[in-house]
Amino acid sequence: MSATADEPFLQAKGVAKSFAGIMAVHHVDIAVAAGERVGLIGPNGAGKTTLFNCLLGVVPVDRGVVQLAGEDVTRLPIHLRARRGLGRTFQRIELFAEATVREHLLIAERTRRGDGALWKDLLGRGRPKADEIERCDHILGLLGLAELADAPSEHLSLGQGRLLEVGRALMTEPRLLLLDEPSSGLDHDETVDLGRTLRDAQIDRGFGVLLVEHDVEFVSDFTDRCLVLDAGRLIAEGPTGEVLASDAVREAYLGTMGTVA
């Protein structure tokens, strides 16, 4: 167990969720500190996505508590959790159709500031200000998307789209970023590039990461600590290297293939 000195930013206690009588998540406790990089792995159907959705507020929990920076957010909707510092990306990218790359970031920045109002729009003060554009372009530079700033998001590759989602989330100054299977749909080289860029951005901005991922290599490269979920329960937790090497995890994650050899 690698306990962090910081007070955990995200803390979930006893989270349980069932669908039509089947327990998808079974009394799970997790805690992630701001600035920490944590992986969440597990076989198909282990409840990773459900747990993720419970943390984000996409589905309500049956039991348990979700806290952000000590505040109980169990009953808050998605967007209010987002405003409290919980950013995310999507496995199937959710970009804003018909908006350019920079516009994605600008709207996130404007939402973060929360100073948009109808009367300001009517007076012509709704257009992006110079400092907002500057902040956006800084993030775009960090993610290597600067040259695509004016491109419509439809023209991006999947990998670039993922990065744009990260950039959009970063504009809200999240303390923790939940990444949902960022490598899916990418080939090996694209995944390596994505991991490198994400890591640089993480070091630069200092946000925490909770990574749900099936690509073991990506998880072991990117995270320091790792949680393993199987059949809705946490079966292992600890430094990523140790966790991935343990027999129990190999068995759960790859069936019994590891032990066949």
Next chain:
Amino acid sequence: MSAVLELRGVSAAYGPFRSLFEVSLTVGAGEAVALLGSNGAGKTTTARVASGLLAPSSGTVWVDGADLSGAPAWRYARAGVAHAPEGRSVFATLSVEDNLRLSFRQSKGRAGVGAALDRAFELFPVLAKRRHQLAGTLSGGEQRMLSMARVMVDAPKLLVADELSLGLAPIVVDQVYDSLQRLREAGTALLIVEQHVPHALALCDRVVLLGHGAVAWHGSASEAPTAIPDKVFHQA
């Protein structure tokens, strides 16, 4: 050996979301091939392409020597490809008998339905008892039996089976694999997507390992246990 199914350089995507990159694989007549890989590696997508549920964005799909790329799923079915999809694979709102009838009416003709039904109930007596019950009210194992009954009576040229054992009790999994073994013996080729690797390896001749939507390794089932963990865990 003539190929029942052949994918040549198939790429596929769900809208803008690409999930297969130039996958090629062959399933010979009567052969059993296991499709392995972690979640999101493209196994289910490959299975869907193989049975016509998803049209490839490039590349071609050949069934029994005929190019069926982009054809609707019913043409694959009529060419002898059966697909048991992941999760619920029966019509929940139809009775057990209607589920079977739906398939047999197509494959055996009006006259053959009765005999086919008898054969199915003979193979799986538990279904006979529940003949008029809605399939959605069956247990997970019984639903799997129902979809296996359909396939075993139809005896297709190829069965594409996606995660048949997921969520089933071990004893039911064994029954399912028994049925698959009998299908093999009857001459049906198999393309099996499976998480539970030992079962798959015991049944299949060859293994295709997918990673990031591409073929990462392929070879005989006997080589797989040594080759695959290194491939997946080479960093760990």
Next chain:
Amino acid sequence: MLLGASAGSDLLRALVQGTPAGTVYALLALGLVLTYKTSGVFNLALGAQAYVSAALYFQARVSWGWPIIPALLVSVFVLAPALGFVLERLVFRHLRSASAVAKLVVTIGLAVALPAIFDLALGFHSIAGQTPVGIIPGGATVFYNPFGVYALSRNELMAVGVAASAMAGLAVLFRYTTVGLHMRAVVESPRMTELNGIRSDRVSSFSWALSSLFAGMAGVLIAPRFNTLAAPDFFNLVVIAIAAAAIGMLVSLPRTFAGGLGLGLLIAVFQTFLPRWSDSLPWLATVRENLTPAMPFVVLFAVLVLWPAIRRSRAASDPLAGVEPPPPAPAATTRSRGLTVATRVFAVVFFTVTGLVVFFRADASWMFLVTQAVILSLIFLSITVITGLAGEISLCQGTFAAIGAFASFQLVTHLGMSVLLAALVGAVIAAVVGAVLSLPVLRLGGIWLSIATLAFAYFFDSVMVKLSWVGGGKQALAEGTRLPRPLLGPFNMNDNRTFLGLSIILLLIVAFAVVRIREGTVGQTLRALRGSELGAQSIGISPARARITAFAISAFIAGIGGALLAIQQQNVNYSSNFSPFASLFWLVLVVSLGSRTVEGAMQAGAAFGLFDAVLLKGAVIGWLLRSPARIPSVFPLSGTWRFVLFGLGALQFARHPEGLVENGKRGATEAVDRWLAARRERSPVVERTTEPETAA
């Protein structure tokens, strides 16, 4: 007393009386559910299909003098299924992967276009007071009194008999035949059905034909209840059918049937007992005449708001739903800078020239039409906001406009407020109504939100308008809902030219405001939500708040436009301007010309105001002289072509949500760009990059 000695037999009478209508509602509702279940299309054009069969039957019997049997065969058993089959083949099969909302818009386009196409093709004119004939000799004159409480006409008995046997037939088909088995399978999962080697597209075609047959049958059976055959009445029927279908959660056929029959009975029971209750409960008296016809809309609205589970009823059941590709991303609507500048220059030149010509040369009738076009452009900007910007389909824009108009009328009449101030307050009231309306329906989203707005439009139409504090009541019936033209300092708006000037100024102000909103925070927020609701929430955007704002802005614009239209006509003219059917046509018009841009709204306004006059100049006089008594339908039939053209124009919404004009222009600029690029290649000069800019 609420319960008297005769209450029992009265209840029985009400039930007998309500059965014929109830069975026909059920028939239509089953038609609706059939296509929704097998192809995911919520077919608002079903009423139009019913109308077409009813009208052909009427035409064959009355004008051509055919006997009953051949007329029935051709109109119901040949035309109706053929129509359904053709619609599936030509339109809906190609929209499989389109979003539910896009499909809905397509059916609205068809609802507008189909009756018009039919009328034009056969030269059919409905004549006021010419009651449609039934399908049995002596249908309206021979009566039977089976229970000794109410005499059913032969037509009514026939309706019950035919509808009941049709539904029994459907039950048999579903339960005992192969095609019925296939249909049940397709309902659950088209893809899994295909895995069994069954052509689910053929099953869909068959379902469409069957659904259309039911609609045609319902149309012919219900026609004798109307005293004139008019397409909008049949559209009302669809809304009633939707209420019945919603009770059946849109999936269960028996419950749909029960819903339709139940509605018919409920209406009859209210008709019988409400007058009596209102004797003892005075507050009921005000709604007494109005609540009964509004029952289906009240039921529909209540079901939608209180029972949001219906929106999940379909997607949840198909295990292979994930196989379908996501709806294709619409064409990028980023315009090149060149196109934006060209559009603006053209617009300024065009409007200046037109404005000058109209100002100095036009006679009174043209002045009137141009003013109307300007005001409608303003109203259509409300659709630009709600549909173009927020991506929602609202079917009650006419109602918002009517609220603005009625509020102005009331404020001027009772408080003596100055007209322009009253129009402004009226618009604020409309905005408040829009915001309040959006509160309960926000959770619905997608097509259900549209249906809820439709229910609201009909509720307003059948109840609110008749209340004295809204529509003016008896006094307004006698004197009209008068609104004077304003006097603004030295400008007397009784002069049509000055009023046109005022309208243009207001249009420009609103257009300018819409552009600012679109470029500002509110517009960007709405655009983000339209692009991806999940994505927007993930960065802290509140969908509810954004949508309430959008509804309020849109209702405000519609309200101010509605008030202006009433001021122009110096009368509110509710039924000819703001009926639910008018809302439908407005939407179709704006969507087919371009709902994303300000110029799209202006083109739609011009098309609405001037299409008739330009196409058929003689109609101008008739337009000016019209009165509700002389022209009973919402729009004069002489303008039928615009329903056809714009109705069909709306069909492209699924592929080109930006509209015909915008799409065409984009094609043209791309061609020019290619040509320029080819030239540049031949003589290489300084490389030039075009910066994309958002559509203006």
